[in-house]
Amino acid sequence: MRVLVAGLASLVLAVLSNYALAQNDQISRLATDKMENFKLDSIAWKDEPLLPHGAKSALVIGDPAKPGVFMAYLKFPANYEIPAHTHPFAEVVTVLKGTVWNGMGEKLDRKKGDKMSVGGSFTLPASHAHYLWNEDESVVLLTATGPWNIKYVNPDDDPRK
Numbered sequence: 131m132r133v134l135v136a137g138l139a140s141l142v143l144a145v146l147s148n149y150a151l152a153q154n155d156q157i158s159r160l161a162t163d164k165m166e167n168f169k170l171d172s173i174a175w176k177d178e179p180l181l182p183h184g185a186k187s188a189l190v191i192g193d194p195a196k197p198g199v200f201m202a203y204l205k206f207p208a209n210y211e212i213p214a215h216t217h218p219f220a221e222v223v224t225v226l227k228g229t230v231w232n233g234m235g236e237k238l239d240r241k242k243g244d245k246m247s248v249g250g251s252f253t254l255p256a257s258h259a260h261y262l263w264n265e266d267e268s269v270v271l272l273t274a275t276g277p278w279n280i281k282y283v284n285p286d287d288d289p290r291k
Contacts, residue, residue, distance in 0.1 A: 158198030160191055168203070170227060170269055175205055180280045182289050184210055190271070194278035205269045206230070212262040213238055213287035217254065219275040224251040228268030233261050236283045259283055 168190060175186035184207045192200025203226070206212075214236050223232070223246075231243035232252050238261040246252060254260055282288045 158196075160199055162191055170203075173203060178204065179290060180278070181212055182210070182287075185212075192276065194274070194276045196276050198276055199273070200276050200278070201271060201273050203269055204272055206262075206264055206267065208264065208266050210264050210268075211238060214259050214261045214283040215280045215287070216257050216259050216283070217274070217281075218277075218279055219256050221254045221272060221274040222251060223254070224271045224273075225249065226269045226271055228264060228266045230262055230264045230268050230270060233263075235259055235261070237261075238263065 168188075173188045175188055178185040178187040181187075181204070186205040188203045188205075190201040190203065192198055194200045194202060206228075223230075225246045225248050227248060229245060229247050231240070231245050233239055233243035235242065236259045240263065243261075243263065244252070280288075285291075
């Protein structure tokens with residue numbers, strides 16, 4: 131019986147390993163055709179339409195409108211808030227300038243957020259409601275998977291309307 135169980139377990143592991151390898155063949159890899167340096171004091175910022183007025187963005191690599199990994203800087207003015215929202219895919223946010231607070235839940239609550247200073251990072255699972263605010267101008271590096279989107283918990287908070 132032990133031999134049968136061990137053999138069955140080995141077969142299952144082999145099948146799962148082959149499935150995982152096949153899935154890796156479908157990953158959209160980061161690609162660039164040039165070497166480029168980025169310095170926060172010389173970035174060409176653009177208005178970020180998915181976020182409330184005042185947010186700016188600058189693409190580092192990838193395309194947030196297409197499937198695949200991308201990285202972008204996001205800059206927020208002082209006293210900025212992003213109301214509760216979700217994203218379709220997981221994200222990693224790293225603070226590069228200033229301090230931001232990240233809270234989990236369906237309503238912005240400044241008593242419940244985690245303070246993140248320069249060098250701090252946080253991960254966000256897909257479809258997990260969260261919010262963000264700051265006191266001073268801040269810049270973060272967003273690493274995420276496209277197509278990037280935001281669904282605001284309260285539709286009235288959506289700046290695209």
